[in-house]
Amino acid sequence: MDKQDGSAAFRALGEPVRLRILQLLASGEVCGCDLLEDLTISQPTLSHHMKVLVDSGLVVARRRAVWVHYALRSEGFEALRRTIDELTAPGAKAPEEASGSCCSRKGRGT
Amino acid sequence: MDKQDGSAAFRALGEPVRLRILQLLASGEVCGCDLLEDLTISQPTLSHHMKVLVDSGLVVARRRAVWVHYALRSEGFEALRRTIDELTAPGAKAPEEASGSCCSRKGRGT
DNA sequence: GATGAATATTGACGTCCATCGATGAATGGG
């Protein structure tokens, strides 16, 4: 359920607040109330961001009594890495200086 | 100029249309008009997205006569990889099952 | 079951942003 096209996870990372949350989680499991102390956002806002992070597959939530512990989900990040690798790896990066034409504009139709 | 905190580049990737553009660029340099043919967006919209991609440091634009050739910028993607690595690498991932307490709620002050 | 703490949900509000049509700027060819 965290498949989609991968853009959801990138969009999750594309929010400064969420990126900082992930940095805080990088050192290990952290509960919501602790996150709330290190940030300058309201509790509903934090809850919203955590939901986004969990839905995007980057974070897992574990209920422990009244608290909820959040931790990074390595599989989610591996998927991101894979997407980036697929973009950069195959590369037929040769700019093809020779031809003065350009794109495939000419002779594209049937 | 592509520094910031990295969230800009992730936000750029977090748009399905832009992600597809990057996939098209993965096979090599492509000019705007060719991109326009493979997408289902208007020309102003493409121009807007290309500006976002260039500003985020993921793409470079080279003018060749009337056309503009776009290509991936490896340095931008390396920065993304580095950010992801920093999030997952250090990990003190031990959940610490033992203590029934939870977070650091108790005894936080000096 | 009443209380208190941590978290989730709801509803509203303001801003950002993707999108488009219309128009302008740059470039090269007849």
Add this chain to the structure above:
DNA sequence: CCCATTCATCGATGGACGTCAATATTCATC
């Protein structure tokens, strides 16, 4: 010099999203 092509900019518009206050829910304790 005029024209066609490619790309950039502008203004408007509609939807997505981050944010909060208020409220509900969950859970342990007494």
